[in-house]
Amino acid sequence: MPPPAAKSWNFAPAPDPALVLAITEALPVGPEVGALLVQRGLDTPEAAAAFIYSDLRQLPDPFLLRDMDLAVDRLVRALETGEKVLVLGDYDVDGITSVALVISYLTPLFGAERLRDYIPDRYTEGYGISHTAVDVAAAEGFGLIVALDCGIKALEPVAYAAAKGVDFIICDHHLPGDELPAAVAVLDPKRKDCCYPYKDLSGCGVGFKLMQGLGQRLGRDTAFLYDLLDLVTVSIAADVVPVTGENRVLAAHGLRCFNEDAHLLRPGLAALRELATLREGPLTLSSLVFGFAPRINAAGRMGDARRAVAMLLAADQQEARHTTEVVDRMNQERRGSDQATTQEALALIAASPTLQTSHATVLYQAHWHQGVLGIVASRCLDQYYRPTVILTQRDGKATGSARSVAGFDIHAALEACAPLLEQYGGHRAAAGLTLKVENVPAFQAQFEEVVARTQATAHLVRPVEIDALLPVARITEGFLQDLRPLEPFGPGNPNPVFATARVLAVPGSAREVGNGHLKIRLVAADAPGPAVEVIGFGLAGYLPQINEGHPFDVCYTLEMNEYRGSRHVQLRLLDLRWA
Template sequence: MSIFASKYWNYIPEQDPVKAQGLAQALSVAPEIAALLVQRGVDTPEAAASFFHPSLRQLPNPLLMRDMDRAVSRLARALQEGEKVLVLGDYDVDGITAVATVMSYLLPLFGAERLRDYIPDRYTEGYGISAKAIDTAADNGFQLIIALDCGIKAVEQVAHATSRGVDFIICDHHLPGDELPAAVAVLDPKRADCAYPYKELSGCGVGFKLMQALGEHLGLPVAPLHDLLDLVTVSIAADIVPITGENRILAAHGLRRFNEDAHLLRPGLAALRELATLREGPLGISSLIFGFAPRINAAGRMGDARRAVAMLLAPDQQEARYTAEVVDQMNQQRRGSDQHTTQEALDMIAGNPDLQNARATVLYKADWHQGVLGIVASRCLDQYYRPTVILTQRDGKATGSARSVAGFDVHEALEACAPLLDQFGGHRAAAGLTLKVENVPAFQRRFEEVVAGTLTTEHLVRPVEVAALLPLSRVNEAFFAELRRMEPFGPGNPNPVFASQQLVAVPNSARVVGQGHLKLRLAAADVSGPVVDAIGFGLANYLPEIEQGQPFSACYTVELNEYRGQRNVQLRLLDVRWE
């Protein structure tokens, strides 16, 4: 199945049209916008006002989080008694931004002599809290460790820290195990006994709540807290947490620092923005995902993740530019490695009929770089839409990453292969695993059996959730302006996908641009109404049929294209079909 495999258009049912009509009148918005709001559970004028104008005053009280009072009390004691604090985080974007967030807030309070950041080495220490980190803290006189984006299952590690006289405050957002670590405080809104009203914070978001609570306890001004919102927003984007509730409030205000209030953006992110050469126009969540997250992640994948922390903590433009260039160079190395590895992986599939016809992809090569395996698995999944595992060899073991298609639980599939694995972990869509090299062939066979026995035909068709049918005549700048009021878009509040029927391409407008992209101008088949620009990335294979002139349907998102000072609304095509 290729990248051009057909997609399933799932039309989301309209919710309560009478309520939507009333909302449209009360808010003076387009009926399509009101219908979208009701579809997303925003069904009163009061709820819509809060949705359109997210306020930091709406943030829940951090003390509602279980153990927050204990965490603040312990941190305040460390401040008062002159203790040294180690700020530890995971080596991905969420962990790196979390460390930078807490360091930014605490440095003026503790001073550099009493505060240190620590990111474990991806390859020598692995994920989470390592014995090396604890021993480093104890050996250097640190009495307290704040663990960010990790630690919720670190029962043995926290016990080891206690034996060495080191206390722990854990700030995590992953699901707890059966036993919580015996830390001074375990902050995790997903704890069963935690009454905090919003459960979907990023790891960085939990660290932010700790800083909010500490600031309120110490009576500090709110400005330094608000200065952290650019980092929190990068974490929300990169960790693919829902853009709902508190996350949406934080992200909306954080994005203002990238756009309207760019002079307030921290130097490290401003330097990274320049190097990312993002397209013109305001940045959204997707810009952070594709422009910022890979570069920050690359530091941990290709070298030392603390370089990314140093970039985010840089006090001025000169230092920020230097560290950002180092991080960007790491990303270029990562891109070269993942492109080379991806091509090798795709060549392996193309040259093996058994792999082409399989229900799953499991590939192993001993010299692939471990840091790019997840990216390569995602690229292979893009090309051959099926559960994918990419493995390499490290320290005598096969280790790798798994990615899955929508609706198929890859973690559950790995559980069925557990006797062949040394360890594995993750969730429905993505997982990591380690096994003996000699078990790889047996794992390839077993994983294929499990997937073939449970994967349905529906799993192999990419779903597109269509919010509504929309006449092409409704697509204009006024409609787009109303649509933008629903931003920021992301998981839980996706950029709405619309569909229009009976379309044709304006004669001689359809052409291929770039690497297989379709560019054209669309009009209604009866030639009434406006002409709208459109682009479909990876859809160039539709060009011959479009040029035949038969009316077709298209599903798309609406965006504003800005180029060299020119602005126009265009459609980003997701799929085309002939009825």
């Protein structure tokens, strides 16, 4: 296995010592944590305290969201008149958890017989609100649709629904277009005319705010509302929204449902946790991303996403285990498909001198499964660090997913190719697109030209952002505990990355484990002491050089490795370079 591609090590500027001192004197944190807080912009004791002591009472008033009063009025009218409500969401984790949350909260109010969940079919209806969904609502007597994690650009479907006498409440978190749908209410913190103080809620988070607003209007006890934070937390983890502000508060309390109050966890998530066989110790947002999200997503990728909704709404352990096993089988099918497709995609690149030296990757194979294209694009990007588009054929059209590298706006690149596309949407890091099959070669050429022209050379090297230097002697369980106030980690609040200079491998300890992973024990080269355990995923290519016995530098995050009652601090290696 060859060594991994070189990475760029970027060290954060040293924080102002006076600001660090002010925080460490006011709060029970050490100088390293104080420095990390200042580096993250929390440079006053008040800001740092609000960050560390996340309090549900900090949540903004839901009625600060534009149209919240209209949305709550419409739900109250539906409740009082005996109207039926269809709850519609996108087919990914965010949409599925949104639907489960709203159904869970409304069922004691409306009764199960007046509610219906609806997730569009990924392949026959596509993303968002379809005419099919509206037709189902009208035919079955639903006068109101609550759309979650989608709908902000659904001008025509909402107008079509109005003509059939069906009202809409839109709960979305994506960027609006120039015109909003003519719904009864459009809740989206990213609306230009919305003064809500936190703009980065997940779709499920917006649904949570709607239920919070409804509960306030009805004078309901908030305890049941906060029982829904497990779903909000899964959505925050899976949808890769910033773990800052309100999201951080929601996620911090939601994780307690999984850890401190696991016996109260809803049956579907408890069964999913058991089936995922996650490593020992407290669950983190990363645990939810890798253990929960793929299984929930698999239902929409490989079949009917409503099965995942049924899993999350299961009333007891027996029902939960049954639905979870169904979803897990779909995930196993998804894993087989994405692994085979990834191998085929990487083989296509390896066999083409042009693709190996291009600025972008655009691959098309008509037989690839549409449900795994985003995963495959991410896998190719991991191997060849450049903007990537993976396409297949569906209903006579080429359709696919795009993923980008840090600092490059892939949505803008697709916009530059818009004349060749029939549809596209997304954001800077990820997008989806559809085009005519005959336009694929022209799109490959134009996308390559756009990326080559606009992408800075620095974007071709994967960056590692390093917070601080750390000596080997400081890598202890006590120091790891000192970092706990910074959790939960995620986008916007990443797990601190440390670097340690001049280390050596304990002789005989470096070996390959699993499929290309590096396992090693390290000691300081200049002041030998206790060794620390290290795992480096995908880094086994460094083995020959490590075994030559020369000192090297490492950058990493810290974690607690718990296995069969044993606990020890472990470095999760991100990169190494020769001292």
